[in-house]
Amino acid sequence: MLETREVSKHxxxxxxxxxxxxxxxxYAIVGLIxxxxxxxxxxxxxxxxxxxxxSGRVSFEGADISGHRPWEIAEKxxxxxxxxxxGFPRMSVLENMLVFASERTTGFWKNLLAGGRLSAEExxxxxxxxxxxxxxxxxDRRNVLVEELSAGELKLLEFARPLMAKPKMLxxxxxxxxxxxxxxxxxxxxxxxxxxxxxxxxxxxxNLGFIMDICDHLYVMADGELICSGAPDxxxxxxxxxxxxxxxxxxxxx
Amino acid sequence: MENFVFGIVTGSIILLGAxxxxxxxxxxxxxxxxxxxxxxxxxxxxxxFSKLTxxxxxxxxxxxxxxxxLGMLFYAAVYxxxxxxxxxxxLFTSVGLSYFIWGIVGAVSGSQTQAYExxxxxxxxxFGTPLITSYELTIILVAVIFAVSLHxxxxxxxxxxxxxxxxxxxxxxxxxxxxxxxxxxYVWFIASGMAAMSxxxxxxxxxIDLELGWKQILIILSATVLGGLGSTYGxxxxxxxxxxxxxxxxxxLPSHYRSAIAFAIIIIxxxxxxxxxxxxxxxxxxxPVESDMESL
Amino acid sequence: MMPGxxxxxxxxxTLATVYALVALALNFEAGxxxxxxxxxxxxxxxxxxxxxxxTVGPPDQMQVYRLGFGxxxxxxxxxxxxxxxxxxxxxxxxxxxxxxxxxxxxxxxxAEVIREVLTNERWLTNGTAGMYRMAQPFKSSFETNLYPLxxxxxxxxILVVVFIALNRVTKxxxxxxxxxxxxxxxxxxxxxxxxxxxxLRSAMIAGxxxxxxxxxxxxxxxxxxxxxxxxxxTFVAWTVIVVGGLGNNRGAVLGAFLLILTEDVLRxxxxxxxxxxxxxxxxxxxxxxxxxxxxxxxxxxxxxxKRPRFSRSEALVxxxxxxxxxxxxxxxx
Ligand SMILES: Nc1ncnc2c1ncn2[C@@H]1O[C@H](COP(=O)(O)OP(=O)(O)OP(=O)(O)O)[C@@H](O)[C@H]1O
Ligand SMILES: [Mg+2]
Numbered sequence: 001m002l003e004t005r006e007v008s009k010h011x012x013x014x015x016x017x018x019x020x021x022x023x024x025x026x027y028a029i030v031g032l033i034x035x036x037x038x039x040x041x042x043x044x045x046x047x048x049x050x051x052x053x054x055s056g057r058v059s060f061e062g063a064d065i066s067g068h069r070p071w072e073i074a075e076k077x078x079x080x081x082x083x084x085x086x087g088f089p090r091m092s093v094l095e096n097m098l099v100f101a102s103e104r105t106t107g108f109w110k111n112l113l114a115g116g117r118l119s120a121e122e123x124x125x126x127x128x129x130x131x132x133x134x135x136x137x138x139x140d141r142r143n144v145l146v147e148e149l150s151a152g153e154l155k156l157l158e159f160a161r162p163l164m165a166k167p168k169m170l171x172x173x174x175x176x177x178x179x180x181x182x183x184x185x186x187x188x189x190x191x192x193x194x195x196x197x198x199x200x201x202x203x204x205x206x207n208l209g210f211i212m213d214i215c216d217h218l219y220v221m222a223d224g225e226l227i228c229s230g231a232p233d234x235x236x237x238x239x240x241x242x243x244x245x246x247x248x249x250x251x252x253x254x
Numbered sequence: 255m256e257n258f259v260f261g262i263v264t265g266s267i268i269l270l271g272a273x274x275x276x277x278x279x280x281x282x283x284x285x286x287x288x289x290x291x292x293x294x295x296x297x298x299x300x301x302x303f304s305k306l307t308x309x310x311x312x313x314x315x316x317x318x319x320x321x322x323x324l325g326m327l328f329y330a331a332v333y334x335x336x337x338x339x340x341x342x343x344x345l346f347t348s349v350g351l352s353y354f355i356w357g358i359v360g361a362v363s364g365s366q367t368q369a370y371e372x373x374x375x376x377x378x379x380x381f382g383t384p385l386i387t388s389y390e391l392t393i394i395l396v397a398v399i400f401a402v403s404l405h406x407x408x409x410x411x412x413x414x415x416x417x418x419x420x421x422x423x424x425x426x427x428x429x430x431x432x433x434x435x436x437x438x439x440y441v442w443f444i445a446s447g448m449a450a451m452s453x454x455x456x457x458x459x460x461x462i463d464l465e466l467g468w469k470q471i472l473i474i475l476s477a478t479v480l481g482g483l484g485s486t487y488g489x490x491x492x493x494x495x496x497x498x499x500x501x502x503x504x505x506x507l508p509s510h511y512r513s514a515i516a517f518a519i520i521i522i523x524x525x526x527x528x529x530x531x532x533x534x535x536x537x538x539x540x541x542p543v544e545s546d547m548e549s550l
Numbered sequence: 551m552m553p554g555x556x557x558x559x560x561x562x563x564t565l566a567t568v569y570a571l572v573a574l575a576l577n578f579e580a581g582x583x584x585x586x587x588x589x590x591x592x593x594x595x596x597x598x599x600x601x602x603x604x605t606v607g608p609p610d611q612m613q614v615y616r617l618g619f620g621x622x623x624x625x626x627x628x629x630x631x632x633x634x635x636x637x638x639x640x641x642x643x644x645x646x647x648x649x650x651x652x653x654x655x656x657x658x659x660x661a662e663v664i665r666e667v668l669t670n671e672r673w674l675t676n677g678t679a680g681m682y683r684m685a686q687p688f689k690s691s692f693e694t695n696l697y698p699l700x701x702x703x704x705x706x707x708i709l710v711v712v713f714i715a716l717n718r719v720t721k722x723x724x725x726x727x728x729x730x731x732x733x734x735x736x737x738x739x740x741x742x743x744x745x746x747x748x749x750l751r752s753a754m755i756a757g758x759x760x761x762x763x764x765x766x767x768x769x770x771x772x773x774x775x776x777x778x779x780x781x782x783x784t785f786v787a788w789t790v791i792v793v794g795g796l797g798n799n800r801g802a803v804l805g806a807f808l809l810i811l812t813e814d815v816l817r818x819x820x821x822x823x824x825x826x827x828x829x830x831x832x833x834x835x836x837x838x839x840x841x842x843x844x845x846x847x848x849x850x851x852x853x854x855x856k857r858p859r860f861s862r863s864e865a866l867v868x869x870x871x872x873x874x875x876x877x878x879x880x881x882x883x
Pocket of ligand 1: 040
């Protein structure tokens with residue numbers, strides 16, 4: 001479904017991503033791990049169009065999307081989240097959801113001339129948002145400003161928000177960071193459930209327990225390059241992986 | 255030739271204003287619109303003190319020192335307490351301060367155009383052609399002295415290097431035993447004092463009126479942008495370039511477009527080469543250099 | 551005959567209406583959307599001059615402008631809105647790829663260049679001598695001494711219509727999209743929004759409204775000269791929306807009326823003209839102090855932006871999620 005071929009992104013001399021080729025199959029949950037600075041976030045940014053590529057190709061559903069703008073890629077159904085969740089700080093939780101609604105009429109004239117307080121479309125979007133919010137446990141906080149949320153709540157919103165866009169594929173950057181174990185379990189079930197309903201996931205995280213638990217396939221990056229890949233239990237034994245984690249991220253490795 | 259000399263003089267005046275402005279920009283990361291009014295303040299204080307003392311040079315020196323001190327005061331009383339509230343709040347606070355200074359100067363001195371009482375001088379002749387007056391020469395010399403001594407300070411002295419090295423990092427500054435408040439106060443004193451000089455020199459070559467600060471701040475902004483935000487040497491170079499193009503440009507364009515030339519230059523620079531300039535001060539944009547999206 | 555101070559009050563309120571319109575325009579692009587535009591006066595001037603040139607008659611002997619179409623007033627107003635939109639479009643096309651400080655400086659510079667052009671291209675604007683005898687709405691249908699009140703009512707009507715329209719759009723998905731872009735442009739892009747397109751539209755809407763404000767300004771002054779369009783208009787508009795509450799349309803209107811009232815209270819006293827000049831300056835100093843004080847102690851303005859609250863849709867199945875399981879956890883980075 002998603003394929004990168006020899007993708008590189010260099011910042012001056014820094015080869016943040018260097019010749020990465022990988023594949024994410026439809027309806028899969030694919031993980032990407034690697035020590036800090038490995039280039040995971042940069043790879044996500046390149047795929048989602050936030051950063052231009054230095055070289056290589058990215059394709060989605062067989063079509064070349066390299067060099068496309070972020071909103072074009074989002075429209076195609078690939079939505080990414082950000083490692084440091086900020087949301088739209090001075091808007092309410094519900095509004096944060098509505099911004100991402102897949103059906104929204106944002107034309108100036110249409111908005112100006114439409115009668116009534118709330119359009120039918122808005123009402124549909126609100127009830128969909130409420131459903132998603134309730135499934136992650138944020139329904140009570142729907143009218144709260146995002147800047148007032150706790151870090152954990154923010155992380156959940158980060159996960160819930162893109163669902164409004166009815167994406168085909170989600171790129172999640174560290175969804176488990178800062179989420180407590182009880183809640184994490186819930187997130188795991190929710191992700192699996194969404195996958196069964198036809199979503200594809202590509203997930204970066206440092207929490208090995210979580211990643212092993214959830215992924216069908218795993219890629220490992222270090223210093224901008226892919227060092228190995230395979231089924232989660234096989235990869236975990238690979239000395240390369242152990243080495244790249246030793247001393248760097250042991251504390252978050254469950 | 256006349257235009258060329260005058261271009262250098264204009265450029266030197268812009269330089270004194272723009273270097274100070276860019277120092278405050280680097281040190282506190284916001285657009286200090288009130289810097290223009292420091293030029294106004296300097297020009298009027300010099301007027302007042304030279305009348306009081308009967309000596310123009312003395313009045314000018316008093317004005318430079320006083321304006322510098324007021325700059326420190328404004329920093330400590332107005333900007334520092336809201337330093338953490340983001341560049342937009344600081345920017346509009348500086349607009350408020352501009353109104354305040356402008357209003358006070360206007361209330362005290364009235365709105366008529368005024369001039370310094372300095373004797374008219376003849377241009378010094380070089381090979382028989384009148385080339386430059388002693389006032390103009392003084393202006394150029396002062397600008398050169400400041401440019402060179404700032405360069406020496408930053409490049410050669412330990413204090414200067416340290417200031418540059420820790421410009422953005424107050425924690426590091428504290429570790430190195432630099433008091434960030436004291437460092438900022440130095441910066442604001444020097445910047446405001448130079449603004450006063452720039453204002454006084456403007457008054458020497460023409461006259462002073464209440465709009466001086468507003469007119470000048472845009473030209474200063476132009477020089478700062480043209481030079482690349484954050485680069486002191488770039489700004490010095492850009493100031494001279496703008497001064498020259500304003501004075502030489504009127505050989506081609508109608509002379510009433512003199513100041514429009516400066517603005518046209520920055521519009522063109524920003525439109526043609528934004529990438530070259532904007533990579534300089536990431537802190538100003540409130541987010542890391544990361545995103546290529548900005549170039550849209 | 552109306553007493554002097556009533557006339558004075560009417561004139562102040564009329565001017566406040568013009569400022570309120572400019573402030574609403576600026577608030578839409580800078581408060582609802584997040585553009586740091588330091589050149590709204592460009593749109594305002596474009597609207598005013600478009601109105602003047604479209605409606606004014608041919609020049610008399612003293613005047614040197616060439617155009618002067620003498621068209622009906624309503625065409626002038628449409629032309630004003632159109633000119634404001636066009637200028638906003640052109641400046642936006644050129645500079646919207648720049649961010650924050652760079653955008654601010656470019657729009658500022660554009661405003662100055664435009665003013666210089668208006669000052670110097672006398673064939674178009676009659677230069678600093680200006681154009682006069684401007685057409686005013688319903689002028690001939692009312693007695694001269696009643697007319698100021700009529701003009702005020704006309705402008706208030708325009709303000710009300712503009713306010714309702716902008717406020718409506720602000721609260722609907724279009725306004726919400728602009729809010730989102732203001733808050734976090736990178737994130738908004740992942741929702742499928744092309745930032746540039748939205749910014750351009752919000753600037754053009756601001757241009758249209760400021761253009762109409764320009765026509766109103768001409769009605770108010772009945773003469774038009776380039777000196778009326780310095781960047782101080784921009785700074786006043788910013789002061790108004792910052793004090794009123796950035797992003798809040800009500801705040802913009804309230805701010806405009808507050809500002810004009812503060813300015814004009816002192817004018818009520820009889821003052822000799824030399825003193826008057828000084829008092830005028832002192833007033834500006836007071837406004838500077840107010841601006842600094844608001845930013846320091848009430849940085850979100852007198853009427854801070856409010857977010858809409860939506861009531862819950864249907865009786866949702868009680869959340870099966872462990873809402874109580876949420877804890878304040880560090881972000882883990
Ligand atoms: N905008 C940038 N300019 C220069 N270098 C950058 C930029 N963004 C990232 N880098 C560098 O690229 C490398 C990869 O960074 P990246 O954020 O992709 O790592 P990561 O794998 O996501 O790390 P983490 O686990 O800490 O999130 C790092 O060395 C980083 O310093
Ligand atoms: Mg990362």
